[in-house]
Amino acid sequence: MNCPHAEAAQAGRNTGVITIDPMVQDLDGETVRLRDAGVLARIDLLGVPAWTVTRHAEARQLLVDPRLVKDIDAWGLWQSGVVTRAWPLIGMIDAGRSMFTVDGSEHRRLRTKTSQALTPRRLEAIRPDIEKFTQELLDALDAAQGEDGVVDLKAVFAQPLPMKVVGMLMGVDESQHAMLTRQYKAFFSMLTPQEERLALLAELDVFYTDLVREKTARPTDDLTSALILAEEGGEPLTEEEVVGNLKAMVAAGHETTIGLVLNAVRALLAHPDQLRKVLDGEIGWDAVIEETLRWDTPTTHLLMRFATEDIAVGDEVIRKGEGVVISYRAIGRDFEQHGPDADAFDITRPTRNRHMTFGHGPHICPGAALSRVEAGIALPALFARYPGLRLAVPDEEITRLPVMTQNDMAAFPVLLG
Numbered sequence: 203m204n205c206p207h208a209e210a211a212q213a214g215r216n217t218g219v220i221t222i223d224p225m226v227q228d229l230d231g232e233t234v235r236l237r238d239a240g241v242l243a244r245i246d247l248l249g250v251p252a253w254t255v256t257r258h259a260e261a262r263q264l265l266v267d268p269r270l271v272k273d274i275d276a277w278g279l280w281q282s283g284v285v286t287r288a289w290p291l292i293g294m295i296d297a298g299r300s301m302f303t304v305d306g307s308e309h310r311r312l313r314t315k316t317s318q319a320l321t322p323r324r325l326e327a328i329r330p331d332i333e334k335f336t337q338e339l340l341d342a343l344d345a346a347q348g349e350d351g352v353v354d355l356k357a358v359f360a361q362p363l364p365m366k367v368v369g370m371l372m373g374v375d376e377s378q379h380a381m382l383t384r385q386y387k388a389f390f391s392m393l394t395p396q397e398e399r400l401a402l403l404a405e406l407d408v409f410y411t412d413l414v415r416e417k418t419a420r421p422t423d424d425l426t427s428a429l430i431l432a433e434e435g436g437e438p439l440t441e442e443e444v445v446g447n448l449k450a451m452v453a454a455g456h457e458t459t460i461g462l463v464l465n466a467v468r469a470l471l472a473h474p475d476q477l478r479k480v481l482d483g484e485i486g487w488d489a490v491i492e493e494t495l496r497w498d499t500p501t502t503h504l505l506m507r508f509a510t511e512d513i514a515v516g517d518e519v520i521r522k523g524e525g526v527v528i529s530y531r532a533i534g535r536d537f538e539q540h541g542p543d544a545d546a547f548d549i550t551r552p553t554r555n556r557h558m559t560f561g562h563g564p565h566i567c568p569g570a571a572l573s574r575v576e577a578g579i580a581l582p583a584l585f586a587r588y589p590g591l592r593l594a595v596p597d598e599e600i601t602r603l604p605v606m607t608q609n610d611m612a613a614f615p616v617l618l619g
């Protein structure tokens with residue numbers, strides 16, 4: 203081949219800078235460009251340069267590399283004042299002290315209680331609640347059909363379900379769920395002016411701080427109260443740390459599972475032969491869930507880690523102080539990990555469980571088992587109640603929200619059949 207770009211791409215070397223599109227107009231094209239740009243790609247995030255890791259094996263190494271840290275103070279562009287709170291993605295990084303932003307032994311201290319509460323065994327206790335929420339929302343779907351029979355599966359089913367579950371776990375009252383949904387939608391959208399985003403983050407901080415104070419005065423049977431009462435190694439979490447963990451749990455628990463459920467439905471409706479196999483019991487829902495996680499990751503880009511020393515990766519060097527993103531969507535499509543047909547959705551794929559969509563290493567998603575339980579209840583229940591479920595518009599007409607880090611559909615109009 204006489205094309206330098208293709209040769210470099212084949213050698214796993216990075217070529218140009220890839221601008222991540224805030225409007226998300228061509229997510230599949232962008233994913234392929236990132237993967238083909240090399241193991242490490244140079245990206246531009248609204249004018250801010252960063253590296254991104256696009257391949258499975260190297261991401262796996264970097265995610266356990268202690269030279270990469272979450273602490274924003276290790277970022278050169280932040281130290282020098284080039285990046286400030288005026289940058290629209292700052293809320294993804296400068297999110298307060300929590301298990302999401304701290305490393306090392308302090309990280310273990312911040313995270314132990316939460317991960318213990320979310321083990322598969324502990325989750326069995328809330329399975330009946332998730333089943334009940336699911337049945338209620340399936341009824342709501344029926345009631346929400348318009349005159350033309352169309353209903354938005356996102357707004358009526360996929361979005362409220364994870365909010366109900368994480369709300370119950372953390373002790374956030376139902377009356378607040380609509381407010382939180384609205385605030386997070388605005389938080390993630392790149393159409394929200396930055397002053398508005400900073401204002402809503404401040405409002406959320408007040409809301410969560412009030413909630414933590416209330417639970418401190420009157421502890422109940424939820425994870426927020428458990429975090430307040432916890433003493434990890436004799437060292438209780440501070441109010442700021444409990445608030446930080448609560449914020450992270452609600453934001454992550456709410457946002458990502460919506461994507462998992464909708465992406466699975468979308469993939470199955472687009473591959474009716476595979477849906478048939480599942481409905482006939484030839485292959486399990488777990489296969490659908492894992493292949494969806496690999497192929498159409500809820501999180502497209504995870505921001506961000508910072509190099510505390512120079513780190514060589516293949517032919518490139520991440521310099522001390524530079525920022526590193528993990529591009530999970532590209533990683534799920536890695537040819538070396540998943541074979542030459544990595545771009546195809548195939549629930550019978552032998553590597554379907556060998557994805558890295560929940561991350562790896564100390565920060566691996568503590569809610570992974572919860573999201574599998576939620577999707578494992580929601581998907582079969584949905585197709586059992588509505589076996590004739592189909593899209594109300596051609597698949598190409600489904601649009602994505604202008605969200606740079608998540609894989610987020612604007613709506614998912616269906617006919618219940």
Ligand code: STR
Pocket residue numbers: 293294295297302449450451453454457458500501504608
């Ligand atoms: C949103 C803003 C906030 O208050 C706290 C957090 C911390 C956890 C983050 C969350 C953020 C954004 C969405 C994330 C989540 C962890 C997992 C989730 C990044 C910054 C994913 O998309 C995987």
